[in-house]
Amino acid sequence: MEFLVNLDVDDLERAIDFYVTAFGLEVGRRLGDDGVELIGGPAPLYLLAKADGSPAYAKGGAEPGSQRHYTRHWTPVHLDVVVEDIDAAVARAIAAGATQEQPTVTDNWGKLALMADPFGHGFCFVQFLGRGYDEIATS
The missing domain is CATH 3.10.180.10 (2,3-Dihydroxybiphenyl 1,2-Dioxygenase, domain 1)
Structure with missing residues (x-):
């Protein structure tokens, strides 16, 4: 697939x-x-x-x-882009025309930046920390 x-x-x-x-x-x-x-x-x-x-x-x-x-629109489907340096990724995307919709947040699994492209599509940058989602995974 x-x-x-x-x-x-x-x-x-x-x-x-x-x-x-x-x-x-x-x-x-x-x-x-x-x-x-x-x-x-x-x-x-x-x-x-x-x-x-x-x-x-x-x-x-x-x-x-x-x-x-x-214009900015909402959909339940969006891209999450995993990056190694979220600050650099956010800066590069903003320079290209993206909008950061909220400040970057940090959780025990990683960092998250909510973004929108110039065509209204939302996407997120994700930078994993520690074991990533395994930090919050349950069985």
């Missing part, structure tokens, strides 16, 4: 610049005019150009909230 990560963006070139700069990824393949594969992480990241206001699912419809928008 393999996971692929797909992110809708309204400006493909700006998204390439952000993800290459913020995460150190590289362009793998261009998939026509509306898609780019970024490589260098644990799973390929596919940036897919989708217009602001376009239907957010295949059947479309005028249901409230069913259109794409690229």
